[in-house]
Amino acid sequence: MQFRGSIVKKVRKEKGFKQSHLAELLGISQSYLSKIENDRVSMSVADLGKISTVLECEVGRFFVVKKRA
Numbered sequence: 001m002q003f004r005g006s007i008v009k010k011v012r013k014e015k016g017f018k019q020s021h022l023a024e025l026l027g028i029s030q031s032y033l034s035k036i037e038n039d040r041v042s043m044s045v046a047d048l049g050k051i052s053t054v055l056e057c058e059v060g061r062f063f064v065v066k067k068r069a
Contacts, residue, residue, distance in 0.1 A: 001064065001065055001066065002063060002064055002065075002066045003039075003048075003062055003063055004039065004062060004063065004064055005035075005036045005037040005038055005039040005040075005062075006037065006038075006039070007061060007062045007063075007064075008036060008037050008051060008055075008062055009037040011057055011061065011062075012037075012055065015055055015056070017055075019033055019034065019037075022051075022054065022055075025054050026047070026050050026051060026054060027050075028047065036051075048062070
């Protein structure tokens with residue numbers, strides 16, 4: 001399975017959160033959240049849990065099954 005920050009962004013928008021507001025609720029900077037959403041950083045399990053809690057969705061929703069070549 002592979003984490004996809006773009007799914008975090010999609011869910012955030014579905015829930016009506018602006019990036020700045022979600023970052024504030026998570027206690028992280030907006031630039032860090034942007035990097036998460038654009039798959040430019042590896043985040044901690046704790047941050048993943050916080051995102052899941054605030055967005056009220058299962059952690060697994062942010063992952064996709066990577067197909068074997």
